[in-house]
Amino acid sequence: MNDKNIMESHMGTTAIKISARDVQVYYGDNHAIKDVSIDIEDKTVTAFIGPSGCGKSTFLRCLNRMNDTIDICNVTGSIRIDDEDIYDRRVDPVQLRAKVGMVFQKPNPFPKSIYDNVAYGPRIHGLAQNKADLDEIVERALRRGAIWNEVKDRLQSPGTGLSGGQQQRLCIARAVATEPEVLLMDEPCSALDPIATAQVEELIDELRQSFSVVIVTHSMQQAARVSQKTAFFHLGNMVEYGETGQIFTTPQDPRTESYITGRIG
């Protein structure tokens, strides 16, 4: 399977979607991310792996400026999406987040109906001309979230009433509904059972057709299964970045090798 992934990523487009250079992140006095430079490709699943506290989630949250909501967080360096510096003064973080969607570790459906959960983003951004348009957007998003068949008969029931796996797929559908270009996923399967995890992973593979997906995961098997590129983070540094198959079979750095063979972590 890894070989197949490598083949695919070689064959597909290799346009750079996100390009980060010398990114430093400080939480107060704590230097959480040190000198990270990475090029993330379009229409590719990129996995961030590494032990807890290594900074992979922090770096992910830099990509849509979610760290702005934390007062003591300070980001330096440059992150460019489609060659536009997202930390530029002229960039509205709110607009940016519509372009760079995010799925969180714990499913967080709003206490609203399933329909309203998905329609939330399109309504805010005025993506629908009328009710029929909105219905169509919601249906398309739920289909892409691979949850349409399970919820199509109860769109008006609360999103919080779904099972954990369904909730997470609803959250993915919700993120997809705003037509983002990049989808960030922060350990999207850590609160799910193996069956729900398999469903979400399958979904991630399909989403690759339309988006650049960046996924943070603790499970190396998951990284190997879903991603084409993998970055290994350790103690705030990005240690190694490359084709997923290469990282897992012939890592260049001894720290990467120790981690994937289970000696550190």
Next chain:
Amino acid sequence: MSTTSLLVIAILILATLGYFLASKRAISTAGGDRRKLHSLPVYYGSNAAMFTAIPALGVLLIWLLAQPMLVERNILSTIPDKLIPEGSSIGLVMSDVRRVADGLEVVVSTGTLSQNETLKLDTEQTDIRALLAGVGAAVGSDVQPEVLKAAQNYRAQTKMGQSWMVLIIVPLALIGFALSVLAAKPTFRARNTVERGILALLVLAASLAILTTIGIVFSMLFESINFFKLHSWTDFFFGGSWAPNFRGDSDLSILPLLWGTIYISIIALIVAVPVGLFAAIYLSEYAGPRVRAFAKPLLEILAGIPTIVYGLFALVTVGPALVRVFGRGQEGLLGLEWMSGATAVLTAGLVMGIMLIPFVSSLSDDIINAVPQSLRDGSLGLGATPSETIRQIVLPAALPGIVGAVLLAASRAIGETMIVVLGAGAIAKFSANPLDAMTTITTRIVSQLTGDTDFASPETLVAFALGLTLFVLTLGLNVIALYIVRKYREQYD
């Protein structure tokens, strides 16, 4: 020093002694090795102190409450009817008896007369009134022989009661002391016993609060029943006018007062809810930690201002300011003649609203903070602005809790007295004009019960019926509020 205080001191000394003896004995029976004891020596000591003091002090307390009642009943039956003057009651005579008895007690203790001499006292030979006045005990009129006799009886019975009290309580303390000190052996589970004692203390504290509430309700209920015996309940609940008249035959209807209460409360809530809610939203969602650190306590200081001070504010500042705007004809700001005096529904409502702001904001702030951060992140992550997130996600999620907070504020507004007394006036009427003076249930309760009152007339007793209605009203609001708040809480737990 009186017998009772000596007794209490003796019990406490015995308990302290028990504490040390029991812990010593526990260690010595374990052969000096603390590890062989079931509990720490402290527990053996506490157990002994507990068993020495608590039964003895408990019986003492009951005795002190019961004895005067029993003695008085005995004495009352001996007082002949002719002793009761016209227009007076047996209670007044009894208080004379008590005063004479207390005076004689002082006479003996200061050494003016011996115990035997007081028993031989006679109204014919001695001026008892002067004798008592000499030691500082004032009696209203000359002491009659029957009163003196009753007082002497009273003293004798009280003395006998006290001797019995000592005879019963001292052995009780000694038995508790002996048993608990003897029980201090390594196998005795002193820790568990002490824990059970603490549990009993906690249960007692909890039941005291509940019993007091029940007591309050019952006292209101009985007086209200008395009121409804004298005044028709249809007039009280459905009549249209409030005109108490101490010569009798008054109109005592709750409706005009209820209207005033509700009107003022609604104005107060119209002020307090938006301001309090917006303040809460700013503090919980926008303010940085530094602003929050000083703004929140500052807002809560408002809650610590006594309501009478708010009343003064209404009377001297807000009321005249409103008159300047809405009244005084050509001299006023708007050239209107709508408001004549400073006291008005609007005055009281505005000031009460200010009083309620911290109440609403503090509760709403807690509730808004309880909305999980993951929901905010989810919304922000979809490209919503902070204010869209608050409007569409945070507030709907917090809404039931906020409604609960508003209902709690409403029940405070309904029960508020001082602001209304000073700010709203004293005229009971139905009027939709917020610039009119009006009055509320609470202020009428105050005015019906202040001054020289006779607790047998409906004009006074109506206060209890008003109070009970108010209690039921606010209780209902609180129950609904708590129900809503609890239902809301279940969503996130």
